[in-house]
Amino acid sequence: MTAITAWPNRAENWLDDKGKGAWIAAMVLGFIFFWPVGLALLAYMIWGKRMFGKNCNSRTRNHRAAWAMHAPSGNSVFDAYKAETLKRLEDEQEAFSDFLRRLREAKDKSEFDQFMADRERQRASEVRPVEPAE
Numbered sequence: 001m002t003a004i005t006a007w008p009n010r011a012e013n014w015l016d017d018k019g020k021g022a023w024i025a026a027m028v029l030g031f032i033f034f035w036p037v038g039l040a041l042l043a044y045m046i047w048g049k050r051m052f053g054k055n056c057n058s059r060t061r062n063h064r065a066a067w068a069m070h071a072p073s074g075n076s077v078f079d080a081y082k083a084e085t086l087k088r089l090e091d092e093q094e095a096f097s098d099f100l101r102r103l104r105e106a107k108d109k110s111e112f113d114q115f116m117a118d119r120e121r122q123r124a125s126e127v128r129p130v131e132p133a134e
Contacts, residue, residue: 031038
């Protein structure tokens with residue numbers, strides 16, 4: 001690769017290392033100094049899926065990681081330990097989700113009970129017995 005064609009790759013890798021903020025800053029600076037550069041960067045970010053962080057490499061990496069988590073390692077003792085640990089974590093996650101659901105229900109019930117009590121108090125204060133006229 002010649003020096004002329006290598007610098008865009010180096011710039012792209014540098015911006016990738018710095019993150020989304022660097023891409024956005026480069027685009028804004030491109031618009032400020034020479035608007036076609038900013039427009040070109042914006043188009044590249046959108047069509048290159050840089051803006052949304054869903055480029056092909058990250059999808060492939062995530063797919064490989066998910067597959068590797070469930071793939072057998074060849075060591076039966078480790079595979080049994082991994083399966084037991086994953087099952088335990090799933091059970092803990094389910095128990096915690098149930099706890100949060102019960103907590104929300106209790107909070108909702110207490111708020112509703114408070115609302116009904118306030119409403120009853122307000123209604124009782126509005127309806128006062130009328131004293132008969134003499």
